[in-house]
Amino acid sequence: MKFFYSFVHVLFHLGYFGPFVMGILDSSFLVLPFGNDFLVVGMVARHHHGIPWFVLSAACGSTVGVCLLALVSRKLGEEGVRKFSGQSRYEKLKKRIGRRFSVAIALAGVAPPPFPFTLVIAAAGAMEYPLWRILAVNFLARAARFTVLSILASKFGQQILGIAKSSPFEWSMIAFIALCLVASAFSVAHWLRRPQPKPIASGTGG
Numbered sequence: 001m002k003f004f005y006s007f008v009h010v011l012f013h014l015g016y017f018g019p020f021v022m023g024i025l026d027s028s029f030l031v032l033p034f035g036n037d038f039l040v041v042g043m044v045a046r047h048h049h050g051i052p053w054f055v056l057s058a059a060c061g062s063t064v065g066v067c068l069l070a071l072v073s074r075k076l077g078e079e080g081v082r083k084f085s086g087q088s089r090y091e092k093l094k095k096r097i098g099r100r101f102s103v104a105i106a107l108a109g110v111a112p113p114p115f116p117f118t119l120v121i122a123a124a125g126a127m128e129y130p131l132w133r134i135l136a137v138n139f140l141a142r143a144a145r146f147t148v149l150s151i152l153a154s155k156f157g158q159q160i161l162g163i164a165k166s167s168p169f170e171w172s173m174i175a176f177i178a179l180c181l182v183a184s185a186f187s188v189a190h191w192l193r194r195p196q197p198k199p200i201a202s203g204t205g206g
Contacts, residue, residue: 011039016053018043019146023061027117027138028068034112036062040146044153051150059143062109066121066138073125081126085119093119094127101129102137109141 011018019040026035036058043054073081082090093116097104101124108117124134 012043016050016057019054019058020061020064023058023063023142024065024068027062027065027121027142029072029118036146037149041149041153044150048154051147051154055143055146055150058146059139062142063135063139067131067135069118069121070125070131070134073122074128074131076126078123078126081119081122084122089116089119090123093123097123101127102133105134105137106141109138110145 011022014021019036022036022039040054040058044051047054076084078090085093097120101120104120105124108115108120111117121134121138125131
């Protein structure tokens with residue numbers, strides 16, 4: 001966990017650029033639930049005056065991550081995304097969403113886990129939903145989410161920092177980070193594994 005703490009320390013020192021970097025990682029192929037939420041809250045708690053810039057940085061980073069995810073999903077197609085997510089899970093999501101991808105992306109941008117953010121973006125990309133709409137809706141949804149979090153952090157910042165320094169919280173975060181690292185490794189491995197092409201059945205002459 002020393003590496004992760006060092007990484008978070010670097011992000012804090014990047015200032016306004018920190019949430020941008022975390023946003024790319026958090027919204028692409030890694031499993032980092034609440035990763036950028038924690039970072040933005042921590043930074044706002046220390047620097048209330050920077051709220052607009054922290055929100056803009058986090059929302060832009062998330063949108064870059066979503067762009068990468070959507071482009072890869074578009075290249076893999078529905079078959080590749082099915083293999084990554086599982087046939088039944090993908091079909092269930094596809095049936096619920098229909099063609100209302102804007103609503104689904106907006107909900108994914110503001111809703112906390114376990115809402116399937118990655119799967120929604122991947123499905124939208126695979127089904128060739130317009131990329132500019134995916135990015136625009138995600139940006140607005142993430143901006144709204146981080147704005148609310150920033151306002152809460154500015155109001156309850158000292159209490160949040162006090163909790164974050166407590167021993168139970170630190171041990172909980174260590175376990176949480178370990179789980180995220182394992183889940184991220186599986187996620188990346190799935191995305192790197194290309195779907196095998198289906199064999200073409202050869203016809204027999206009569």
